[in-house]
Amino acid sequence: MARLSLDHVTKSFADFDAVKNVSIDVADGEFLAVLGPSGCGKTTLLRLVAGFEKVTSGEIRIGNNVVSNSGGSVAPEKRRVGIVFQNYALWPHMTVAENIGYSLRVAKLDKAVARQKVEDALALVNLQGLGERRPANLSGGQRQRVALARCLVAAPSLVLFDEPLANLDVHLRASIEDEFAAFHKRTGTTMIYITHDQSEAIALADRIAVMDHGRLAQLATPRELYHEPANEMVASFISQGMLLPADVLTAEDGGHCKVRVLGTELVVRCRPGERPRAGAKICCRSADLGVSPDGPGLNGLIKRVVYKGGGARIEFAPVAGPDLTLHFEQPDPVRLESGAQARLRIQSGWLIPAAAAEQSLGA
Amino acid sequence: MPTRIRESRGQEMALTAAVAVVIVLLSLLPMLRLIEEIVAPGGTLSTVAAEAGLRSPTTWIATWHTLVVGIGGTLLAVLSGTLVAVLVSLTDIRGRSALVLCYVLPLMTAPQVTALAWLQLFGPASPFLKLFGAAPPLGTKNPLYSTSGIILLLGVQYGPLVFLLVRAGLRKLPRELVEAARAGGAGWFTVLVTIVLPLMTPSIMAAAALAFVSCIGNFGIPAFLGIPANYLVLPTLIYQKLAGGGPAVLGETAFLSVLIGVIAMAGILAQEMMSRRRDYRISSTSLPAEPYELGRWRPVVQAGMWLLIVLVLFLPLFGLVLTSLVPGYGIALTAKTVTLDNYRFVLFEHDAANRAFFNSFWLSIAAAFFAVVVAVPVGYLIAWGKQRWVRLLNLAVELPYALPGVVLAIASLLLFLRPIPLTGIQLYNTVWIILYAYLARFLVLALRPTISGYHQIDRALEEAAQVAGAGLFTRMRTIIFPLVAPGAIAGGLLIFMTALSELTVSALLWSSGSETIGVVMFSFEQGGDSNYAAAMSVITVAVTFLLMLVTNLLAPYLPSGVLPWRD
Numbered sequence: 001m002a003r004l005s006l007d008h009v010t011k012s013f014a015d016f017d018a019v020k021n022v023s024i025d026v027a028d029g030e031f032l033a034v035l036g037p038s039g040c041g042k043t044t045l046l047r048l049v050a051g052f053e054k055v056t057s058g059e060i061r062i063g064n065n066v067v068s069n070s071g072g073s074v075a076p077e078k079r080r081v082g083i084v085f086q087n088y089a090l091w092p093h094m095t096v097a098e099n100i101g102y103s104l105r106v107a108k109l110d111k112a113v114a115r116q117k118v119e120d121a122l123a124l125v126n127l128q129g130l131g132e133r134r135p136a137n138l139s140g141g142q143r144q145r146v147a148l149a150r151c152l153v154a155a156p157s158l159v160l161f162d163e164p165l166a167n168l169d170v171h172l173r174a175s176i177e178d179e180f181a182a183f184h185k186r187t188g189t190t191m192i193y194i195t196h197d198q199s200e201a202i203a204l205a206d207r208i209a210v211m212d213h214g215r216l217a218q219l220a221t222p223r224e225l226y227h228e229p230a231n232e233m234v235a236s237f238i239s240q241g242m243l244l245p246a247d248v249l250t251a252e253d254g255g256h257c258k259v260r261v262l263g264t265e266l267v268v269r270c271r272p273g274e275r276p277r278a279g280a281k282i283c284c285r286s287a288d289l290g291v292s293p294d295g296p297g298l299n300g301l302i303k304r305v306v307y308k309g310g311g312a313r314i315e316f317a318p319v320a321g322p323d324l325t326l327h328f329e330q331p332d333p334v335r336l337e338s339g340a341q342a343r344l345r346i347q348s349g350w351l352i353p354a355a356a357a358e359q360s361l362g363a
Numbered sequence: 364m365p366t367r368i369r370e371s372r373g374q375e376m377a378l379t380a381a382v383a384v385v386i387v388l389l390s391l392l393p394m395l396r397l398i399e400e401i402v403a404p405g406g407t408l409s410t411v412a413a414e415a416g417l418r419s420p421t422t423w424i425a426t427w428h429t430l431v432v433g434i435g436g437t438l439l440a441v442l443s444g445t446l447v448a449v450l451v452s453l454t455d456i457r458g459r460s461a462l463v464l465c466y467v468l469p470l471m472t473a474p475q476v477t478a479l480a481w482l483q484l485f486g487p488a489s490p491f492l493k494l495f496g497a498a499p500p501l502g503t504k505n506p507l508y509s510t511s512g513i514i515l516l517l518g519v520q521y522g523p524l525v526f527l528l529v530r531a532g533l534r535k536l537p538r539e540l541v542e543a544a545r546a547g548g549a550g551w552f553t554v555l556v557t558i559v560l561p562l563m564t565p566s567i568m569a570a571a572a573l574a575f576v577s578c579i580g581n582f583g584i585p586a587f588l589g590i591p592a593n594y595l596v597l598p599t600l601i602y603q604k605l606a607g608g609g610p611a612v613l614g615e616t617a618f619l620s621v622l623i624g625v626i627a628m629a630g631i632l633a634q635e636m637m638s639r640r641r642d643y644r645i646s647s648t649s650l651p652a653e654p655y656e657l658g659r660w661r662p663v664v665q666a667g668m669w670l671l672i673v674l675v676l677f678l679p680l681f682g683l684v685l686t687s688l689v690p691g692y693g694i695a696l697t698a699k700t701v702t703l704d705n706y707r708f709v710l711f712e713h714d715a716a717n718r719a720f721f722n723s724f725w726l727s728i729a730a731a732f733f734a735v736v737v738a739v740p741v742g743y744l745i746a747w748g749k750q751r752w753v754r755l756l757n758l759a760v761e762l763p764y765a766l767p768g769v770v771l772a773i774a775s776l777l778l779f780l781r782p783i784p785l786t787g788i789q790l791y792n793t794v795w796i797i798l799y800a801y802l803a804r805f806l807v808l809a810l811r812p813t814i815s816g817y818h819q820i821d822r823a824l825e826e827a828a829q830v831a832g833a834g835l836f837t838r839m840r841t842i843i844f845p846l847v848a849p850g851a852i853a854g855g856l857l858i859f860m861t862a863l864s865e866l867t868v869s870a871l872l873w874s875s876g877s878e879t880i881g882v883v884m885f886s887f888e889q890g891g892d893s894n895y896a897a898a899m900s901v902i903t904v905a906v907t908f909l910l911m912l913v914t915n916l917l918a919p920y921l922p923s924g925v926l927p928w929r930d
């Protein structure tokens with residue numbers, strides 16, 4: 001178990017920056033998820049930590065040791081990290097037990113001790129008795145657990161997962177997700193978990209690092225990401241947040257301020273120290289919206305009603321901003337129809353901090 | 364200033380260095396030595412050798428002949444290979460794997476065996492023609508001792524080469540491209556001419572270039588068919604000069620071998636330029652097109668294909684076997700004359716033949732073994748290496764095989780004519796110089812399937828071992844070698860089959876005591892002992908076919924395309 005720190009890490013391939021100036025501190029025993037759309041540099045980040053790629057600039061430390069900087073890079077076999085690969089990467093020419101015991105064999109551990117450790121690892125992932133099988137004769141979930149056992153048997157200081165559930169069907173995902181969580185609790189190993197699936201990240205992680213085009217967009221707890229996104233990308237990426245143009249009318253007071261959105265005024269949550277400004281954005285969740293036939297609100301047109309079972313997702317275009325689409329859920333019985341006029345109320349929202357403020361905070 | 368980190372990459376550097384040394388010794392050194400001989404023989408810049416070569420009329424006659432049979436053989440190979448590939452790949456012809464196997468087999472037999480087999484079929488002494496009493500009277504010239512004879516056999520030998528490349532291309536042809544044309548109202552023949560063949564241009568061009576280089580570098584066929592008619596091409600001219608003049612004429616032959624090299628390069632460059640002229644890239648990948656239904660033509664087409672196979676495979680082999688069973692030149696095969704004496708003679712009585720079997724077997728085994736051992740690390744650097752310069756390695760390893768064999772043979776002679784500096788070891792006139800040339804020439808045959816093996820393996824398998832703490836050598840031994848072994852070993856078996864009856868290189872490098880099977884076969888044939896030559900050929904062909912069967916056992920573990928005869 002160890003702390004992991006990335007300090008202004010950049011990785012360029014030719015003239016393309018796959019990872020740009022990323023700084024993350026992962027505490028000992030923490031479960032950190034790295035979340036982001038496909039191609040944003042998550043795998044590259046993980047490969048930098050593992051040592052398969054060398055940093056272009058910046059520094060990576062595991063525990064108290066510098067393992068990568070522009071002056072060199074400790075070979076992956078010397079880093080004592082474990083990886084669970086997306087496609088498991090089990091060696092087809094070895095049995096399950098040989099796969100799991102490989103790192104012990106490389107470390108020239110006493111045979112009897114190694115055998116016992118392999119047995120323990122098999123028991124840990126509920127695969128007792130399957131040691132003599134070949135990986136080809138296992139189901140997807142079993143392979144995933146072998147991969148997990150293989151990376152844990154050497155007691156690595158840090159375990160890295162690269163989209164470990166992407167190749168499994170939905171049923172298995174949930175149960176293995178539970179196993180990962182239980183596992184983390186039991187062993188207290190520091191874990192870095194890469195995924196493009198937010199529900200996975202939110203369910204498992206202590207903190208989530210959201211990445212966008214190689215940059216770290218926000219590093220925060222799942223709750224904070226949802227309620228207080230630091231920028232527009234995070235706001236719209238997490239749970240399909242809606243972004244609306246706003247003018248801040250009053251300075252922050254008790255975590256709230258008054259804004260004007262599409263011609264109506266409302267009070268939203270905000271960071272301390274916000275002052276009045278124009279051209280701001282607020283982020284709303286579908287739970288923040290509701291139909292308000294009589295009270296104050298936005299007039300507009302129902303564009304689409306998609307029945308979802310037990311309720312419907314409704315898309316709404318306000319008259320004041322016909323290019324915007326707001327969406328919200330309405331439980332059965334659904335009365336709204338597409339093409340109809342409606343009136344919508346925004347109950348709450350979050351004021352996205354100004355870009356400059358975010359930068360000063362991130363530095 | 365960042366703190367320095369101890370990287371401990373010693374094993375990687377050791378591997379890279381070892382590979383670099385092997386490549387320099389086997390690929391770059393001989394080529395550089397050859398160039399030195401042309402530009403600066405004896406250490407001083409001079410154009411004497413080149414001028415002498417350019418002034419000699421025999422040079423120009425042989426060059427002309429080389430071009431004639433090279434281009435003729437290429438055309439024939441391209442026409443026949445492409446036709447067979449289209450029929451096999453795009454129609455609903457039956458018995459496809461058997462057809463492919465039989466059609467590709469001539470590629471697996473040495474050119475001089477093909478030559479010998481065909482000569483036995485048509486000559487006045489042909490036991491086959493005598494079976495029907497159809498042999499021309501003794502003393503008649505064998506019709507194959509001619510330009511067209513050489514072109515015909517080159518076409519037969521290398522048609523399968525074209526076939527393999529074009530077939531690989533046709534397999535990648537997405538069916539949508541064909542179906543779109545069909546939907547647009549084009550008939551099958553129109554689709555073939557307007558869509559399929561144009562899209563296959565790069566494959567056909569590449570195949571033509573390969574066939575051209577093989578044709579102009581071929582020694583066995585023009586040696587068996589051309590020398591008796593005094594029709595010399597560059598490889599046979601070099602052979603005759605060396606056989607007559609020894610090391611004294613080495614400078615002259617160096618010039619001639621570079622000339623062949625230049626012609627080969629010109630062929631490859633021409634192909635590059637033609638393929639670049641238009642964009643033939645196929646972007647999508649999908650299932651291959653539905654086969655065209657031949658309908659009532661199917662039996663006709665099938666019969667035609669099998670007739671072709673009987674002509675190019677079974678009849679020649681049959682002729683060869685018959686010749687190996689009669690006691691002497693021009694004797695008809697009857698129940699009374701049939702004998703195994705020829706086999707007994709070459710296997711147990713004739714000293715040189717005995718030595719040749721011994722030499723060829725161990726040379727082939729050594730070359731195959733070495734290539735397998737070296738191909739794994741070299742393939743690792745080429746397929747997975749991060750440094751860009753290692754890709755040049757690939758080029759360097761391809762060179763001794765891509766260039767005609769005589770080029771490498773002459774380069775090896777130049778390199779080892781004098782004892783190796785510092786050690787005083789003499790390779791010239793020993794069997795070791797042949798081994799050196801085999802190692803250099805055939806390494807790429809094991810390297811190619813190994814590299815395609817690497818491309819099929821998920822790199823994560825190695826990375827998983829790396830995070831488990833395994834250093835490079837441990838990973839090589841426990842993870843990488845077991846995974847790429849089938850490809851490397853199949854390559855090794857291909858090398859064994861090719862080297863066993865190899866003639867081009869050993870004809871120039873052999874000395875008394877270091878004869879190879881090919882060399883002894885050649886000298887039997889030149890001395891008029893075709894029956895002995897035929898017996899030796901039958902033995903090597905049998906060994907080759909047996910090995911193919913053994914290699915087939917590896918097939919389930921191999922990337923597709925490694926075993927040329929498997930469809």
Ligand SMILES: Nc1ncnc2c1ncn2[C@@H]1O[C@H](COP(=O)(O)OP(=O)(O)O)[C@@H](O)[C@H]1O
Binds near residue numbers: 039
């Ligand atoms: N070895 C490489 N060479 C060049 N570009 C690369 C390499 N590895 C990754 N990239 C590029 O870096 C970007 C991020 O890739 P990756 O880290 O795999 O994304 P993710 O895992 O988030 O989907 C992609 O645009 C990818 O094309």
Ligand SMILES: [Mg+2]
Binds near residue numbers: 043
């Ligand atoms: Mg990825």
